[in-house]
Amino acid sequence: MPLLPLNEAIATHVHDGDSVALEGFTHLIPFAAGHEVIRQQRRNLHLIRMTPDLIYDQLIGMGCAARLTFSWGGNPGVGSLHRLRDAVERQWPQPLALTEFSHAELALAYQAGASGMSCGLMPHHADTDLARLPGAALRTVRCPFTDRPLTAVPAINPDVTILHAQQIDAEGNVLIRGIVGAAREAALAARRVLVTVEERVERLGAGMNALVLPSWLISAASVVPGGAHPSYAQGYYPRDNRFYLAWDEIARDRQAFTAWMERHVLGVRDHASLLRALGVAA
Amino acid sequence: MSAPGYTPDEIMTVTAARHLSDGAVCFVGIGLPSAACNLARMTHAPRLVLIYESGTVDTRPGVLPLSIGDGELAETATSIVPLPEIFAHYLQRGRVDVGFLGAAQIDRYANLNSTVIGDYARPKVRLPGAGGASEIATYAREVLVIMKQTPRSFVPRLDFLTSAGYLDGNGARAASGSPGGGPRAVITDFGVLRPHPETEELELAALYPGISVDAARAATGWPLQVAEHIEALPPPEPADLAALRDLEARTREAHARPIRINLRN
Numbered sequence: 001m002p003l004l005p006l007n008e009a010i011a012t013h014v015h016d017g018d019s020v021a022l023e024g025f026t027h028l029i030p031f032a033a034g035h036e037v038i039r040q041q042r043r044n045l046h047l048i049r050m051t052p053d054l055i056y057d058q059l060i061g062m063g064c065a066a067r068l069t070f071s072w073g074g075n076p077g078v079g080s081l082h083r084l085r086d087a088v089e090r091q092w093p094q095p096l097a098l099t100e101f102s103h104a105e106l107a108l109a110y111q112a113g114a115s116g117m118s119c120g121l122m123p124h125h126a127d128t129d130l131a132r133l134p135g136a137a138l139r140t141v142r143c144p145f146t147d148r149p150l151t152a153v154p155a156i157n158p159d160v161t162i163l164h165a166q167q168i169d170a171e172g173n174v175l176i177r178g179i180v181g182a183a184r185e186a187a188l189a190a191r192r193v194l195v196t197v198e199e200r201v202e203r204l205g206a207g208m209n210a211l212v213l214p215s216w217l218i219s220a221a222s223v224v225p226g227g228a229h230p231s232y233a234q235g236y237y238p239r240d241n242r243f244y245l246a247w248d249e250i251a252r253d254r255q256a257f258t259a260w261m262e263r264h265v266l267g268v269r270d271h272a273s274l275l276r277a278l279g280v281a282a
Numbered sequence: 283m284s285a286p287g288y289t290p291d292e293i294m295t296v297t298a299a300r301h302l303s304d305g306a307v308c309f310v311g312i313g314l315p316s317a318a319c320n321l322a323r324m325t326h327a328p329r330l331v332l333i334y335e336s337g338t339v340d341t342r343p344g345v346l347p348l349s350i351g352d353g354e355l356a357e358t359a360t361s362i363v364p365l366p367e368i369f370a371h372y373l374q375r376g377r378v379d380v381g382f383l384g385a386a387q388i389d390r391y392a393n394l395n396s397t398v399i400g401d402y403a404r405p406k407v408r409l410p411g412a413g414g415a416s417e418i419a420t421y422a423r424e425v426l427v428i429m430k431q432t433p434r435s436f437v438p439r440l441d442f443l444t445s446a447g448y449l450d451g452n453g454a455r456a457a458s459g460s461p462g463g464g465p466r467a468v469i470t471d472f473g474v475l476r477p478h479p480e481t482e483e484l485e486l487a488a489l490y491p492g493i494s495v496d497a498a499r500a501a502t503g504w505p506l507q508v509a510e511h512i513e514a515l516p517p518p519e520p521a522d523l524a525a526l527r528d529l530e531a532r533t534r535e536a537h538a539r540p541i542r543i544n545l546r547n
Contacts, residue, residue, distance in 0.1 A: 025336055025365060026351025050365070051413075074410030076349035077312050081410075088408040100397075102412040103335060104369035111366045122374065125420050126446040126458035130412060133402060149459075178356045179336045182365045199546060211364075226543040232353055237544075241348040241537040272545050282542040 001172035001215040006196060006222040006270070010036040013160055013192050013219055019046040021110075021158040021190065022055060025181025026076060027234060030164040031055050032227035032271035033196050038062045039266060048158055050106050050182060051076070054230065054247050057083040058265070060096060061257050069099040069156070071106040078244055082251040092254065099137060100130060105153045110182045112155035113189030124149035161190035164228045165213075166235060167204055168197045172215030175204040178234030180211050193217055196224040198236050226275045240280065286492060288518050290430070290471035293490050295321060295526060296518040298382075298428050298469045306379040307331040309372075309418050312350050314428045315382035320346060321526050333378065335414040337368040346533040354536075369414065373421045376461060381422030383415050383445065384429050387437050390483050390504050391454075392427060392447030392465035394419065395440040402442060412444050419445035424466040431470035433503040448482035455482070472498040473515060478507065488513035 004012070014020060014037055022030050034055040037045075046067040047056055054075065059065055061083030073084050087096040101109065104122065112120035124140050131138045131151075139152045163183050167175045174195050176183055187193045195213070200223050206212050227233075230243035250260045268274050275281040286293075291314065298318035302308060304327040310319045316334075320343060323330045331340050336351030340360035347355050356362055363371070372378060385394035386409050396415055400406030419425055425447075429435060447465050448455045455464050464482075468475040473489035485507040486498050491514070499506045518526075 026349045027336070027353070027356070070411065072410050072413035073408075076351075077347070080408075085408045089405060100411055102416045103365065103414040104374065104417040107366040107369055122370075123459075125460040126449055126455065128412075128416050128446060129397070129402075129443040130416070178353070179338065179351045179362055180364050181336070181351075184364060185366060225545045229543060234353055234356055238353050238541055239349065240541050241352075242540065244348060245537065275543055275545065280541055280543050282544045 001218045002220050003172070004220045004222055006032060006036050006224055007040070009194055009220040009222050010040055013194055014042055016042055017044045018159040019048060021048040021161045021186045023049060023161060023163055023181060023183045023186040024228070024231065025050060025179055026239070027179040027181070027232060028164045028176065028183065028228050029053055029055055029231035030162045030196055030227060031229060031231065032224045033162045033164070033194065034059060035265045035271065035274070038064060038261070048156060050103060052081060052084060054081070054244065057081040057251055058261060060084055060087050061093070061251070062261055063093045065096060066094070067097040067099070069101070069106070071101045071103045075244060075248060078248050082248070083257060086254070101153070102130070105138070107182045107185065109153045109156040110185035110189050112153065113157040114185045117155055119152040119154050121150045121152055124151040156189060158186065158190045160192040160194060161186045162194045163187055164196045164233065166198050166233055167201050168195070168221050168223070169204045170202050172218060172221060173204060174213040174218060174221065175206050176211045176213070184211055184213070187213055187217065192219040194219060195221040196227040197221060198225055198227070198233050199223065224271055226281065227271055229275060229280060286517065288523060292523060292526060293518055294428060294469055294471055296522045297474065297515060298426060299325065299522070301426055301467060301469070302327050302330055302380060305329045305331070307333065307377060308380045308382060309333050309335070309378045309422055311382055311384060311415070312347065313384060315384065316346055317526070317529070318428065319382065320529060321522065324525050324529065325522055333368065333372060335368060337363045337365055339363060339372070344532070345536040346529060348537050369417060373417055376421060376423070378422045379424065381418035381425045381462070383418060383425060383427050385415070385427070385445070387435055387440050388427065388429060388468065389437060389440050391449060391451045392468060392477060392484055393440055393443050393449065394427065394445040394447060395442045397442040397444045399441050415445045419447070420460050420462055422462045424463045427465050427468040429468070429470060431472050431498065431501040433501060436501065437503045448477060451482040452480070453482070472501060476509070483507055485509045486512065488515045490515050491517050
């Protein structure tokens, strides 16, 4: 597991046309890594994420994505992701194909992918319209034991999963604490795993049942303090709810969005420069 | 008529909180549901168990979270579990008493749309989508819906069915094998709608002070049925209003707080 500068890790492991899952459920969203993907102008990505959040709003608005697989696409507690809406409603800056699940289905799809299964199974009840869409990915099958209907959700195996975590130790093992979402499943489902971390320590002070990704599962790691901002890293800094509220205004307008991205992402060298420019770096 | 001394959001939240009994296990969404659940926990239902879909179990936030996964929820939870587990082991396994949902559209059988307005392929408005709503609607023993009542949101026909209420009514939901009991109440800014015991069509069952049946009907996009007996709901108790306003003031202050990140390196 090589420890690389973030720009080298992204250049080596994220390619045009890849399916990419930047996971982290509200917590530990890998913003710094997403911004580096934007800086390196990747194109035609298939973005996968349960909650696209601001980072996918930015990737979509900057023209990096051709497809999105997701289960809830809003700005949590605030409203719409305006760039996601503009891409779906008015094909700006380009069309965005959607594959849409519920949370339970998408979590199961990652779990199936992480288990080497072609699909995951859950009980089948009333069909919603999601199951009736043309090209819908869900299928109904029968339980071989009870004959009850089951919903089959196709496995997801991203080309690359990118996570942000609290710590990496001297051997390259990575500790994730707090709300973990489907980070573990998304990582184990992926062909390659990139991790950014708050800090490097000699030893992880991890509890016996802690979520630790062993070094030999990780393709490359980078130390990026503040790498989850404006989401958060439990034990390091809280969620920047002010920024999530402010994003609504920035992203509403194409020009304001583009100007913000040019100044704060394309126009800076790295994540630390962005945090200084935003006045959140201490 | 003089101003009632409370806002529509406040009486909706207090009324929703009153629907939660102490000790119930509640799967909570962000917004008014989160406010109502925490108000209940801080007033009449101190042992209400709150689960947020971020995997935080039995959480006791001191301020309302902006997102479903704020650090406040993690720090005050009894345990935090991965997402596949919260949905499979808790919700799907039938361990949730009350699911709390909002939506952009509802129909007369309390089916919900949170996906699109207009055609799916060329939507007029792309909404956030299902999230955990469709499985909450399926598995929670009962569902409470909280949303403002307007003809644009209370519609004769949904643009998209995201979460099942009673489907076509008259037992269609039970016939589909959905284990949960479905929506028990729809709490609006006019009062409360409940399903008719046989047809399962929503009917106006309760009204807030000063609100007329005609006003509630005018705010509904289908011919709203009215229960034989309409309950007159009380205004919020001063203590409830004070607790809610205090919670919201603390929340606003917390969400406006600047953050600092220490860039070690």
